[in-house]
Amino acid sequence: MDSTFQNTLKNKKDILAYSMKELGEYFESIGEKKFRAKQVYEWLHVKLADDFSEMSNLSKNLREKLEEEFYLDKLHIERVYTSKIDGTQKFLFRLCDGNIIESVLMRYKHGNSVCISTQVGCRMGCKFCASTLDGLVRNLTSSEMLKEVYTIQRFLNERVSNIVLMGSGEPMDNFDHVVRFVKMITDENGLHISQRNITISTCGLTENMRKLADEKFQVGLALSLHAADDETRRELMPVANRYSIQEALEACQYYFEQTGRRITFEYSLVAGVNDNLKEAEKLANLVGHMNCHINLIPVNPIKERDYKRSSGKNINEFKTYLERRGINVTVRREMGSDIQGACGQLRKSFIQGEA
Numbered sequence: 554m555d556s557t558f559q560n561t562l563k564n565k566k567d568i569l570a571y572s573m574k575e576l577g578e579y580f581e582s583i584g585e586k587k588f589r590a591k592q593v594y595e596w597l598h599v600k601l602a603d604d605f606s607e608m609s610n611l612s613k614n615l616r617e618k619l620e621e622e623f624y625l626d627k628l629h630i631e632r633v634y635t636s637k638i639d640g641t642q643k644f645l646f647r648l649c650d651g652n653i654i655e656s657v658l659m660r661y662k663h664g665n666s667v668c669i670s671t672q673v674g675c676r677m678g679c680k681f682c683a684s685t686l687d688g689l690v691r692n693l694t695s696s697e698m699l700k701e702v703y704t705i706q707r708f709l710n711e712r713v714s715n716i717v718l719m720g721s722g723e724p725m726d727n728f729d730h731v732v733r734f735v736k737m738i739t740d741e742n743g744l745h746i747s748q749r750n751i752t753i754s755t756c757g758l759t760e761n762m763r764k765l766a767d768e769k770f771q772v773g774l775a776l777s778l779h780a781a782d783d784e785t786r787r788e789l790m791p792v793a794n795r796y797s798i799q800e801a802l803e804a805c806q807y808y809f810e811q812t813g814r815r816i817t818f819e820y821s822l823v824a825g826v827n828d829n830l831k832e833a834e835k836l837a838n839l840v841g842h843m844n845c846h847i848n849l850i851p852v853n854p855i856k857e858r859d860y861k862r863s864s865g866k867n868i869n870e871f872k873t874y875l876e877r878r879g880i881n882v883t884v885r886r887e888m889g890s891d892i893q894g895a896c897g898q899l900r901k902s903f904i905q906g907e908a
């Protein structure tokens with residue numbers, strides 16, 4: 554076990570979870586000047602320090618005091634894989650308790666985008682997804698999610714401008730930490746990433762989608778729909794047994810009403826399951842009236858299941874049909890397909906000693 558994790562067991566507090574205001578209150582309570590809060594917050598969230606010892610404008614005494622009272626999460630970079638095709642990089646991080654997670658950096662013309670994990674594993678059980686094969690290990694804290702972005706930005710020495718919560722885990726199953734993460738990563742005293750440059754993807758936990766809408770962030774919401782009728786959706790996603798498509802769409806509509814943000818529907822195309830034109834027609838009938846965007850994802854087959862990717866012809870026909878119906882649609886560009894593109898695949902093979 555890593556020493557930082559042992560520290561948490563000694564009841565140290567998570568300093569990355571403190572807002573500037575809370576840090577100010579802490580410094581006042583120990584008789585320090587309030588401006589220390591700004592200095593420390595900047596070390597943590599702008600200069601992206603990994604250790605109290607880096608905080609060179611604090612006295613040694615004060616650094617030691619912080620060290621006694623708080624812990625500072627650090628993600629150890631276990632491996633970095635770089636795609637020869639498009640420069641996409643996959644990071645395998647080791648958390649303080651030894652768990653492994655993965656994050657992905659995608660380089661676009663409009664900037665660097667990071668796809669983060671929100672949980673170690675996942676308990677949603679979607680049939681085609683590698684992240685969920687061994688169930689949920691634990692939630693990530695908001696600080697660990699921040700560190701996914703911070704560690705990559707520090708490694709690159711370039712600004713990260715976009716974030717998608719589309720790695721392993723279900724963000725709406727870790728609601729409080731995800732909300733705190735959004736608040737902190739967009740804080741003007743920290744990295745100050747625009748809320749509009751963040752997208753949260755959910756399999757459709759409707760109560761928490763509504764709670765997220767009530768936060769009134771300008772964050773984008775993506776619903777993993779993957780089917781146009783409940784029966785097919787239930788085959789692919791156990792969550793469809795809890796909520797009907799209708800309920801999920803109502804929650805999306807509510808999100809749109811509260812935030813004004815257009816909803817994205819993700820639709821993973823699985824050969825012979827949901828990729829024929831009849832399904833495209835049903836999909837258009839279902840969401841065509843909404844202010845939305847459909848993102849088609851050719852399924853990335855995992856070896857544990859025998860789902861197959863749709864043919865190029867089927868993908869094109871599906872897309873063209875939706876376009877003809879006036880729907881905004883894109884096929885997700887495959888990024889880093891040479892470095893185990895699918896969610897959670899890399900972590901799993903790493904743990905099994907194959908990566």
Ligand code: SAH
Pocket residue numbers: 679681682683718719720721722723724754755756757775776777778819820821850851852853854855895896
């Ligand atoms: N829990 C969130 C984030 C999951 S990952 C959610 O369900 O939305 C982001 C998207 O990739 C989801 O739409 C997910 O269903 C999809 N996905 C996961 N594994 C996939 C695979 N092997 N092939 C294609 N899409 C996949």
